[in-house]
Amino acid sequence: VVERYCFDDLSLAEISAEEGNSRQAVHDLLQRVEELLENYEARLALIEKYHANQKTISEILASVKHLIELNPPAEIRSEIERLVQNVRLLQEED
Incomplete structure (x- = not known):
């Protein structure tokens, strides 16, 4: 029904x-x-957990953006960018 x-x-x-x-x-x-x-x-409490996860993801992305601004070596930068892509994929799944 x-x-x-x-x-x-x-x-x-x-x-x-x-x-x-x-x-x-x-x-x-x-x-x-x-x-x-x-x-x-x-x-x-799924909705609360979802919002908490989204907040954590945003904080992670902000921290990573700051790390990239520090201009790390190329291999570290590419690894950071790969991790960012993975985090964004997780964010899109929700």
Whole structure:
């Protein structure tokens, strides 16, 4: 039901017709699922962890930028740039 409502963009009426339930029953089910998901999120704290990780990544990139400004030898600079690319890839995955 949730998948059809959220991802397939079906209305409550369409889902209730398919399921043989009332629109109110479908609505109540969606409300209960939303509450469960919010409780899971609160327990897992995924959003907070995500924001903390993004902050840490930004701090790392700022520190690395400062290191590059110190004009290190070419081989160290290329290694730093490789690491920056890896960090940015991690950032994009989120």
